[in-house]
Amino acid sequence: MKRDPQVHEAPAWLQAVLAGQRGAIARVLSQVERGDRDTASLSATLAPHLGRAHVLGITGAPGAGKSTLVHALLGELLARGKTLAVIAVDPSSPISGGAVLGDRVRMGEHGAHPDVFIRSVASRGHLGGLSQATAAMIDVLDAAGFDMVIVETVGAGQSEVEIMRVADTRLVACPPGLGDDVQALKAGILEIADLLVVTKSDLPGAEPAARHLKDMLHLRAAAEGWKVPVLRVSSTAGTGIAELADGIEAHIAVAGRGRRLQHQAHPTAHRAHEAPADRVRRLAALDPFVRSLGISCVEAGPGMAAVEITLGAQHLNFNGTCHGGVTFALADTAFGLASNSHGKVAAGIDAHITYQVAANEGDTLLARATEVSRSKKLAVYRVDVTRRDGAMVSSFTGTVYVTQRATP
Ligand SMILES: Nc1nc2c(ncn2[C@@H]2O[C@H](COP(=O)(O)OP(=O)(O)OP(=O)(O)O)[C@@H](O)[C@H]2O)c(=O)[nH]1
Ligand SMILES: [Mg+2]
Structure with a gap:
């Protein structure tokens, strides 16, 4: 046991979250989702316990293969000894129906693994805003001790861009044959990508899609110390997954954990007292x-x-x-x-x-x-x-x- 007087004085729910108890984690996440918990005060309470988890944001058009990719990555990262939490924001089907089930099925057998925690979140009905709610959920999972929190979001609106801003590593999934849609992505989410992944690379058109993305990268100013790679992956065939995990780990080494905590917009940025x-x-x-x-x-x-x-x-x-x-x-x-x-x-x-x-x-x-x-x-x-x-x-x-x- 660690000598930690704060933990012993902490309320029961916090102790349970810090101990990684799944039921307690799920309850707090539900409270955040329902708007029953003030996200700013929650994040402030959790602040001393944050910064351990690395946050990987995955975005891309609907049906780009994000959930299938997460499933494949879970397998690879579990094999590397990581504990993982997944938040799937706004899967395209409604939350009451196929989305939760669908994502669980796509993320498959890993959902039952003791080192994995998977949660789907609907984008509608967030009192404090979707990005604040997601940021607070990430904080809960970070405090709970997961090595990595993976956030899957559909790369469409401004709130998705906001969600991606709190990620330490940002991955954009682009399946082949997107054509002009890639141009549309370019303006927003592509600008903040740390890794570009051509998903479904077993399908025709993967090579030109990768070339197209590389061409677009030339238009972007390179971040210091990091060259954005374009990786070809097939989640169904299992090709390129290990290379992608290597790429993520390489980016972690450059970006470090806790980058999101230094972000101005984070609620814990106010700490005068x-x-x-x-x-x-x-x-x-x-x-x-x-x-x-x-x-x-x-x-x-x-x-x-x-x-x-x-x-x-x-x-x-x-x-x-x-x-x-x-x-x-x-x-x-x-x-x-x-x-x-x-x-x-x-x-x-x-x-x-x-x-x-x-x-x-x-x-x-x-x-x-x-x-x-x-x-x-x-x-x-x-x-x-x-x-x-x-x-x-x-x-x-x-x-x-x-x-x-x-x-x-
Ligand atoms: N051929 C092929 N199909 C894939 C691959 N990955 C995913 N798919 C298929 O693409 C479809 C969409 O996959 P999902 O993983 O649900 O995509 P998503 O981006 O999570 O979709 P939303 O969450 O609904 O936006 C499914 O029918 C998958 O079986 C792949 O590597 N190769
Ligand atoms: Mg999905």
Whole structure:
């Protein structure tokens, strides 16, 4: 169990969602769908627990093969050890009839898999707007601990473009033979695609469709560090799916998780009165380096933060013990979070570490940072890095320069 006082104090529904209980997740999603829950306050409540999931948005014309593609991707990503949630927004048939069933059938046997959660959502009747409701649902599934949330939406109106804006990775599905319709897509959704996929590539016309999309990409300014690939996939024949999963993972490596949380329009963007503990958790979730090492925040408060890491093979040095850089990174993370708990006010200017005992694969290390002293311009933090058995692994001292006045 993680030492997390916030979770123990949290309401029962939140604890159940954070624990990944499917019934609780489904209930909260239904409340969002019915408009029974204020999405802004829900997202604010969930904010400290967000940023782990990668959001993949999939759009394309009605019948483009999106659901079938999601089904094929589920199989591939499950085999890669991922836990996955799917939100299918506005399937073309009405929600009471074929859509829920149809999508379940198309997404097939994966719907019953313990690592998969599938939900269909109707576009009509959303009090707060479809894109806000979808964003809140994504937050619920992110907080519930899914590695990836896949959102399928029909690429037609403005609200679909809005939905795609909250995705970390945006995939546009274009079947062959769309012809002029591709031109129509070009103006809107194609502009924000990170991956272009020619679906149904077992059908004639896949090659010219791919060429057409590539030609159109030349008209678009390239994003920094990422070249939009055009991939040919047949979900029914199972070709190109592994390459597509590779492409998605490559984009995750470039875009990182939690890009959507930095988006201005996100309801959690308003945080003038954010409590220090919430701020620390949010900052930890937004740090790509911290996430890449597998460091998690277990306790936070004014002027303090505790983070932990469980050592895997990737954290070891050539001697087979914990790499000093990992220990430093862990301590430095606690230092950085504790010193920014009053707002983004501190810049690290000095740090020292001593190493006492080695740590090994399988050990869990805890780094706890506390404020030792604070003047107008400088603050000093001490970080103790301990093993589960209580042994002191490292001690760290860090100094920050206070760049702004702290918020109360
Ligand atoms: N030949 C071929 N047919 C496909 C392929 N993928 C999907 N289809 C067919 O295309 C039709 C539409 O597929 P869906 O996956 O439901 O498409 P969708 O884009 O999710 O449709 P909506 O959600 O209704 O917009 C179905 O009849 C599928 O069997 C494919 O790779 N090859
Ligand atoms: Mg569909």
